[in-house]
Amino acid sequence: MPPTAASVFHRRRPAYLLATAAAALMVTGAMTTGTPAAHASGAPAAPATRLAAGEQPPDSFWGDTSSIPEAKNVLTVKILNKTNGKYPDDQVYWTFNNETHSIAEQPYLDMPANSAGRMYFHLGAPDGKYSDFIEFTVGDDVFNGNTTRVDAFAVKLAMRLHAHDGYDVQVGEDYQTFQEDRAATFQKFRDExxxxxxxxxxxxxxxPAPGSHPDFRAGGKYANYLSDYAKSVGIDAPTSDITGCAGVLAAEPGKCSALNRHVAGLPEADWSKPELYYKDAPANYYAKFWHDHSINNLAYGFPYDDYAGQSSFVSHGDPQWLEVAVGW
Structure with missing residues (x-):
């Protein structure tokens, strides 16, 4: 299976071509939440109970979407403060194209077409220690983008894309994760x-992703954590290359994803069966955690996590608006 548009983007290579958007739609179609177009107005939903892991936020989480101004460019981006009171709007910042604003100052961005773009989010101050990003390529009439945990988790993020034809999809950290304090999320990671x-x-x-931590790099105590498993299926690669899909795995999305998910020893047809993933060690349990606590269990935990449609990549034509929730 050749690298998909999304995985090429995550490999930090030239941005994926917009001509591939139609193919990407086939991959991401399974990620559509099925939220009825009638809900796009953001009318308050019934009081929500505490949702289970992997569930998307209710409409009330996203606020009044009917008031989002129409874009003059491609689509309007609205940034939401979902830090549960930890930071006021004047301490939640976004940066795009070398321009930085707080939500209090400017909660909207009229997004133009751009290639290999990133939008950064900062808590406390524009140069604060808590900072994260989403990434995208925006065409004249299409949005392609995703949340990402390929490098690290720093700030809780979720995004909701809505198009003029009623298409409506959410990706990113799940509602349960947004409801809990940051310290609880870190403890949950250690526990799981x-x-x-x-x-x-x-x-x-x-x-950080394991490939960025000294424990999993050359000389680290877990530098060979995945290496012997890889050798058992004929692949000679250090653990950091396996979790980072680098070196001999740079052009092998199927093999790299199979190693991270511990299905490499199964028939190749089973590499695309999510119900088989992460059943045994060794595996990339960093990636598993973000899948377990992301909307519809879709996340980018390593560069080729889009293999078998498991990533948070979304793509749709004629986009209307994108909301990005920034949490604590």
Whole structure:
């Protein structure tokens, strides 16, 4: 299977071509939430009970979408403060194209067409220690983008894309994660991952991907965590290359994803069956955690996590607006 548009983007290579958007739509169609177009007005939903892991936020979480101004460019981006009172609107910032504003100052961005773009979000101050991003390529009449945990988790993010034809989809951290305090999320990570991965949460500013942590790099105590497993299926690669889909795996989305998900020893037809993923060690339990706590269990936990449609990548033509929720 060749690298998809989204995975090429995550490999930090040239941005994916907009001509591939139609193919990407086939991959991401399974991610559509099925939210009826009638709900796009953002009318308050019935009081929501505490949702289970993997469930999307209710419409009330996203606010009054009917008041989002029409874009003069491609689509309007609205940034939402979902820090549960930790930071006021004048301490939640966004940066795009070398322009930085707080939500209090400017909650909207009229997004123009752009290639390989990123929008950053900062808590406390524009140069504060809590900062994260979404990434996208926006064409004249199409949005392609995603949340990402390929490098690290730093700030809770979710986004909701709505198009003029009624298409409506949510991706990112799930509602349960947004409802809890940051400290609870970090503790949940330590509780749910095996011993080898617990130290990733030692720094309260971010949880890095394993390939970026010294424990999993050359000379680290878990440098060979995935190496022997890879060798058992004929692949010679260090753990950091496996979790980062680098080196000999740079052009092998199927093999890299199979190693991270611990299905590489199964028939190749089984590599595309999510019900088989992460059943045994060794595996990329950092990625598993973000899948377990993301909307519809879709996340970018490693560069080729879009293999078998498991990533948070979304693509749709004639976009109307994108809401981005920034949490604590």
């Amino acid at each position: 991952v095996p011993t080898e991965f617990k130290a990733l949460a030692d720094d309260d500013t971010r949880i």
